[in-house]
Amino acid sequence: MSTDILNSDYKYGFFTDIETEEFPKGLNEEIVRMISAKKAEPQWLLDYRIKAFHHFEKMILPKWAKLKIPDIDLQNLYYYSAPKKKDVHASLDEIDPELLATFEKLGIPLNEQKRISGVAVDAVFDSVSVATTHRVELEKVGVIFCSISEAVKDYPDLVKKYLGTVVPYSDNYYAALNAAVFSDGSFVYIPKGVKCPLDLSTYFRINAKETGQFERTLIIADEGSFVNYLEGCTAPQRDENQLHAAIVELVALDNAEIKYSTVQNWYAGDKKGLGGIYNFVTKRGNCVGVNSKISWTQVEAGSAITWKYPSCNLIGDNSEGAFYSVALTNNFMQADTGTKMVHIGKNTKSTIISKGISAEQSENNYRGLVKIMPSATGARNYSQCDSMLIGDKAQANTFPYIDVKNNSAVVEHEASTSKISEEQLFYLQSRGLSEEKCISMIVNGFCKDVFKELPLEFSVEAVKLIEMKLENSIG
Amino acid sequence: MEKVIFNELVKNSKAVLLKGQDLSPSYQEAMKSALGVFEKSGIPTKKNEDWKYTNIGAHLSPRFYQMNESIISDVPKSVLDKQGMIIFNNGIFNKFLSVLPAGIELDSLSPEEKFFDTFDSLNFGVAISPLAIKIKKNSVIKFPISIIHLVDDVGVNKMISPRLSISVEENSKASFVEIFESTNNDLFQYTTNAVTKFNLLPNSYIEHVKIQTEAANSVHIGLTNANVAANATFRSVTVDLGMLTARHNINVALNAPAAETSVHGLFAIKKSEHTDVFSTITHFAPHTNSDQLFKGILGGESHGIFTGKIIVKQDAQQSNSSQLNKNLVLSKKAHIDTRPQLLVHADDVKCSHGATIGQLSFDEEFYLESRGIAKERAKRMLCYGFAADALYKIENDEIRNFAINLVTENFEKTALID
Numbered sequence: 001m002s003t004d005i006l007n008s009d010y011k012y013g014f015f016t017d018i019e020t021e022e023f024p025k026g027l028n029e030e031i032v033r034m035i036s037a038k039k040a041e042p043q044w045l046l047d048y049r050i051k052a053f054h055h056f057e058k059m060i061l062p063k064w065a066k067l068k069i070p071d072i073d074l075q076n077l078y079y080y081s082a083p084k085k086k087d088v089h090a091s092l093d094e095i096d097p098e099l100l101a102t103f104e105k106l107g108i109p110l111n112e113q114k115r116i117s118g119v120a121v122d123a124v125f126d127s128v129s130v131a132t133t134h135r136v137e138l139e140k141v142g143v144i145f146c147s148i149s150e151a152v153k154d155y156p157d158l159v160k161k162y163l164g165t166v167v168p169y170s171d172n173y174y175a176a177l178n179a180a181v182f183s184d185g186s187f188v189y190i191p192k193g194v195k196c197p198l199d200l201s202t203y204f205r206i207n208a209k210e211t212g213q214f215e216r217t218l219i220i221a222d223e224g225s226f227v228n229y230l231e232g233c234t235a236p237q238r239d240e241n242q243l244h245a246a247i248v249e250l251v252a253l254d255n256a257e258i259k260y261s262t263v264q265n266w267y268a269g270d271k272k273g274l275g276g277i278y279n280f281v282t283k284r285g286n287c288v289g290v291n292s293k294i295s296w297t298q299v300e301a302g303s304a305i306t307w308k309y310p311s312c313n314l315i316g317d318n319s320e321g322a323f324y325s326v327a328l329t330n331n332f333m334q335a336d337t338g339t340k341m342v343h344i345g346k347n348t349k350s351t352i353i354s355k356g357i358s359a360e361q362s363e364n365n366y367r368g369l370v371k372i373m374p375s376a377t378g379a380r381n382y383s384q385c386d387s388m389l390i391g392d393k394a395q396a397n398t399f400p401y402i403d404v405k406n407n408s409a410v411v412e413h414e415a416s417t418s419k420i421s422e423e424q425l426f427y428l429q430s431r432g433l434s435e436e437k438c439i440s441m442i443v444n445g446f447c448k449d450v451f452k453e454l455p456l457e458f459s460v461e462a463v464k465l466i467e468m469k470l471e472n473s474i475g
Numbered sequence: 476m477e478k479v480i481f482n483e484l485v486k487n488s489k490a491v492l493l494k495g496q497d498l499s500p501s502y503q504e505a506m507k508s509a510l511g512v513f514e515k516s517g518i519p520t521k522k523n524e525d526w527k528y529t530n531i532g533a534h535l536s537p538r539f540y541q542m543n544e545s546i547i548s549d550v551p552k553s554v555l556d557k558q559g560m561i562i563f564n565n566g567i568f569n570k571f572l573s574v575l576p577a578g579i580e581l582d583s584l585s586p587e588e589k590f591f592d593t594f595d596s597l598n599f600g601v602a603i604s605p606l607a608i609k610i611k612k613n614s615v616i617k618f619p620i621s622i623i624h625l626v627d628d629v630g631v632n633k634m635i636s637p638r639l640s641i642s643v644e645e646n647s648k649a650s651f652v653e654i655f656e657s658t659n660n661d662l663f664q665y666t667t668n669a670v671t672k673f674n675l676l677p678n679s680y681i682e683h684v685k686i687q688t689e690a691a692n693s694v695h696i697g698l699t700n701a702n703v704a705a706n707a708t709f710r711s712v713t714v715d716l717g718m719l720t721a722r723h724n725i726n727v728a729l730n731a732p733a734a735e736t737s738v739h740g741l742f743a744i745k746k747s748e749h750t751d752v753f754s755t756i757t758h759f760a761p762h763t764n765s766d767q768l769f770k771g772i773l774g775g776e777s778h779g780i781f782t783g784k785i786i787v788k789q790d791a792q793q794s795n796s797s798q799l800n801k802n803l804v805l806s807k808k809a810h811i812d813t814r815p816q817l818l819v820h821a822d823d824v825k826c827s828h829g830a831t832i833g834q835l836s837f838d839e840e841f842y843l844e845s846r847g848i849a850k851e852r853a854k855r856m857l858c859y860g861f862a863a864d865a866l867y868k869i870e871n872d873e874i875r876n877f878a879i880n881l882v883t884e885n886f887e888k889t890a891l892i893d
Contacts, residue, residue, distance in 0.1 A: 064524065374807075374808075387817075387819065389819065389821075389822035389824075390822065391822060392789065392792070392821060392822045392823070393789070394820075394822060395818075395819065395820045396817075396819045397816070397817060397818040397819065398815075398816060398817045398818075398828070399814070399816050400814065400815060400816070400830070401812070401813075401814050402811075402812065402813045402814070402830055402832065403811075403812045404802075404804065404810065404811045404812075404832045405810045406807065407804040407805065407806055407807050407808075407809060407834055408807075408834060409804075409832060410831075410832070410833050410834075411830075411831065411832040411833075412829075412830070412831050412832075413813075413815065413828075413829060413830040413831070414827070414828070414829040414830075415815070415817060415827065415828050415829070416825075416826065416827040416828075417787075417817055417819045417824065417825075417826040417827070418824070418825050418826070419822045419823055419824075
C-alpha cells in the first residue's frame with residue numbers, strides 16, 4: 001500500500017510499504033563484510049572496501065563548507081536495505097508489482113511498452129538496483145548498462161580497472177564512507193566509436209526509514225563515443241533526516257563525450273526545516289583522452305543540506321569541461337555547491353555557469369575552484385555565477401577560488417547578486433500577468449542558460465519543479 | 476621553525492620594557508591582555524583559510540625594536556608636504572620631526588580589547604610608542620599629510636611595530652599618504668607589523684594611500700582598518716612594489732546609512748616576491764556603497780594573492796557593491812590566486828564581482844612595435860597602462876603624481892618582464 005501524505009507541496013513524499021530485508025543498524029567492519037558477502041563480491045573488492053573503511057575510521061568530518069550540519073549518528077543507520085525478492089530480475093514480470101507501481105507513480109514507467117521516449121532506465125530502490133530497461137537494445141551496439149553489482153560479476157576487468165581511479169577512497173570523508181559501504185548504483189560502458197542510441201538514466205529512490213543510501217555510478221566512454229546520461233532522485237516525506245552519500249565517476253577517453261544531467265529533488269524538509277535528506281555527494285569526471293568532453297548539468301531543488309561539487313580533471317590535451325547549475329533553496333534548506341575545474345593538459349577549456357536562487361530563510365553558497373597547472377599552456381576558463389534573492393532573510397554567498405600557475409592562461413570570473421527588480425515586475429504586470437506568473441517567468445529567464453543544456457524532458461520537468469518550489473515563497 | 480619563532484615572540488613580547496613611557500596603567504593592562512590573546516591564537520598557519528596561501532611564520536624576526544629615542548634628525552625625502560608629516564623611525568613616533576597641521580591634534584590613547592587578528596593584538600601588546608591623533612570638527616586640510624615609516628640600520632633583524640589611530644570628527648576632510656620604506660632596501664632584513672586605524676564620524680572624508688616600498692628581504696604585515704559613520708567616505712588605495720613577503724589586511728566597516736568606501740590597489744611584483752592582499756568590506760547599514768578595483772602585475776617567479784570579501788548584512792538593504800580584480804601574468808613561473816567572495820544576506824541589493832587573469836596581448840605589442848617602439852619599451856608601456864587604472868583612483872593630485880612617478884621609476888629600473 002502506498003500512503004499519501006496530504007497537504008504537501010512535495011508530491012513524491014509518499015512511502016511504499018514493501019517488505020524489505022535490512023542488515024542490523026551500525027557501521028563496523030562486520031557490516032562492510034556482510035554487504036560484500038551478500039553481493040557475493042570477489043576478494044579484491046572486499047579488500048578495497050576494508051581498506052576504505054580503515055581509512056575512513058581515521059578521518060574527521062570536513063568543516064570548511066558554510067553549512068550547519070547537525071551531528072549525524074552513523075551508528076544509528078541501516079547500511080543495507082533491499083526489497084525482499086531476488087536481486088536480479090530476469091524480466092519485469094518478476095518484480096514486485098508494488099515496486100512497479102511506485103516507479104509508475106514517480107513518472108518512471110519501467111514497463112517498456114509504456115515508455116514514450118527512448119530512454120533506458122536503471123531504477124535504484126534504497127540499496128539495490130531493481131530494474132534496468134532496454135538492455136537488449138543497448139547490447140546490440142555493445143553498450144553495457146547495468147547495476148554496478150552485476151557489472152562486478154559480469155565485467156570484473158572493466159570495473160577493477162576504473163573503480164576508484166577518479167575518486168579514490170582517500171579523497172574525502174564521505175567518499176571513504178561510500179567506498180566502504182556502497183550498495184549499488186549504475187555502470188555504463190560505451191565502446192569505441194559508439195554514439196549511444198538511447199539516453200541513459202538512473203532513478204534513485206530512498207524509501208526505507210533510517211537508512212543511508214550509498215550508491216556508486218561509474219561511466220566509461222571509450223575512444224570516440226558519446227553518451228547522454230540523466231539522473232533523478234526522490235524520497236518520502238519524513239521528520240527525521242536521512243543521509244545520501246554517493247559517488248559518481250566519469251572517464252572520457254580520446255575524443256569521447258559524456259553529458260551528465262541531474263534533477264535532484266530529494267525531500268527537503270518541511271516549512272519549519274524539519275526532516276529532509278542530507279545530500280553529500282562526490283561527483284568527478286576525468287577527461288583522460290585528447291579532445292574529450294565532460295559536461296555536468298544540475299538542477300538542485302531538493303535536500304535539506306546539499307554538499308556537492310561535480311568536477312572535471314582536464315588531463316588530455318584540448319579536453320573540455322563544463323558545469324551548468326541551477327540551485328534553488330527555500331524554507332530552511334542549505335546548499336554549498338559548485339565545481340572544480342583542474343586544467344592539466346594543453347589548450348584545455350572550461351565553462352562554469354551557476355545560478356543560485358535563495359528564498360525564505362535558506363542559504364545558498366557557490367564554491368568553485370579553477371586551477372590552472374603549470375603544464376596547462378593555453379588554458380581558458382569562463383565562469384559566471386549569479387544569485388537571486390527572494391525574501392530578506394535569505395542568504396547568497398559566492399566563494400570562487402582561482403589558482404593560476406601558467407601565464408598563457410586566460411581566466412575570467414564574474415558574479416552578481418540581486419533581487420527581481422521592481423521595473424521588470426511592473427513591466428510584466430502591466431501586460432496583464434499575475435505576480436506569480438511574472439516571477440516564474442523572470443526566474444525562468446534567469447535560469448535559461450542552464451535549462452537549455454538539459455535534455456528536453458528534463459528541461460520541462462526542471463521548469464515545473466522550480467515553479468512549484470517557488471509557489472508560496474514570494475516575499 | 477615557526478614554533479621556535481612563536482615561542483621567542485611570546486617570550487620577547489613579555490619582556491618589552493615600558494619604563495619611561497607615558498602609558499597609563501589601564502593601557503598597560505590592556506597591552507598585557509592583548510599579548511595573552513596573541514599567545515592563545517598563535518601565528519596562523521596555511522591551515523587557516525585566511526592564510527591559506529602565505530606561510531607567514533617562516534621569515535618573521537622574533538625580536539622587537541624597543542629603544543625609545545629618535546635617531547633620524549633629517550626630514551625623510553619622501554615627505555610630500557612639510558606642513559603635515561607624521562614620522563615613525565623603526566616603529567617609534569618621532570615627535571621632534573613630526574609636524575601636525577592646524578586642525579589636527581594629539582588625542583588620548585584608549586585601551587583596545589577587540590582585535591582584527593592575531594597580529595593586531597601582538598602589535599597592540601608591544602607598540603611602546605602608539606600614536607593617537609584627531610582631526611577636529613569642520614577642519615578641511617588641503618595639502619596631503621605624509622605618514623612615513625622609516626627603518627634604518629638599528630631596526631635590522633627586529634620586528635617594527637608602529638601603531639596609529641586617527642579619529643576624524645564631523646565635517647572634516649583630509650588626505651594621507653602612508654609610506655613604508657627603509658634606508659637601505661638592498662641589505663636590510665626586518666619585519667614590519669603595522670596597524671593604522673581610522674574612525675570616521677558623520678560627514679567626514681578621508682583618503683588614505685598606502686605605499687609599500689620596504690627592503691627587499693623583509694616581511695611586511697599591515698592592517699588598515701576603518702569604521703565609517705553616516706554620510707562619511709573612506710577612500711583607500713594600496714600600492715605594493717614587492718618584497719620577500721607582504722600581507723595587506725584592509726578592513727572597512729560601513730556602520731551607518733549612506734556610508735561609502737572605495738578600496739582600490741595595485742601590486743607589481745617580480746623575482747620570488749610574495750604579496751597577499753586580504754580585504755574585507757562589511758555593509759552593516761542600509762544605503763551603503765562600496766567600490767573596489769585591485770590590479771596585480773606578476774613577473775619572475777612571484778606569487779600574488781587577492782582575497783576580497785564583501786559582506787552585506789541583513790539590515791543593509793538598498794546597498795550597492797562592485798568589485799573587480801584584474802591580474803596580468805608576465806612570466807611562465809608567476810602564480811596568482813584570487814578569491815573574490817560575496818556574502819549577501821539582504822535581498823534588495825546590487826552586488827557584483829569579477830576577476831580576470833591574462834597576459835599582454837600580442838596585438839597591442841605589435842601595434843606599438845610597428846610604430847617604432849622597441850619591444851621592451853612597448854611592454855613597459857602596456858604594463859604601465861594596466862597599472863594606471865588603479866593609480867588614477869587616487870583623488871589627491873600630489874599623492875597621485877607621487878605614486879605614478881614611483882611606479883614608473885620602479886618599472887624602468889627593475890626587470891619586471893623576464
